[in-house]
Amino acid sequence: MSDHDYRTKHLRRPVKAPAEKIRRQNAQRKRLVALGMPEAEVAKLQPDQLRTLVQRPAKVKKAVAKKAASASA
Numbered sequence: 001m002s003d004h005d006y007r008t009k010h011l012r013r014p015v016k017a018p019a020e021k022i023r024r025q026n027a028q029r030k031r032l033v034a035l036g037m038p039e040a041e042v043a044k045l046q047p048d049q050l051r052t053l054v055q056r057p058a059k060v061k062k063a064v065a066k067k068a069a070s071a072s073a
Contacts, residue, residue: 035061
């Protein structure tokens with residue numbers, strides 16, 4: 001049995017491309033707008049805030065609905 005794969009490990013992890021990072025952030029922004037958040041509010045978010053909001057879409061929907069209900073009342 002060969003140990004070629006064992007001996008030829010990568011020496012470092014691949015680096016994330018900046019263009020891919022921007023693409024992911026734009027996709028996350030579009031997801032939040034689709035959930036009902038105002039586009040102006042989403043544009044002001046920092047990337048780390050954006051990631052945490054996208055992780056809990058049910059909470060985002062609930063917060064948007066609550067905000068809309070309080071605005072209309």
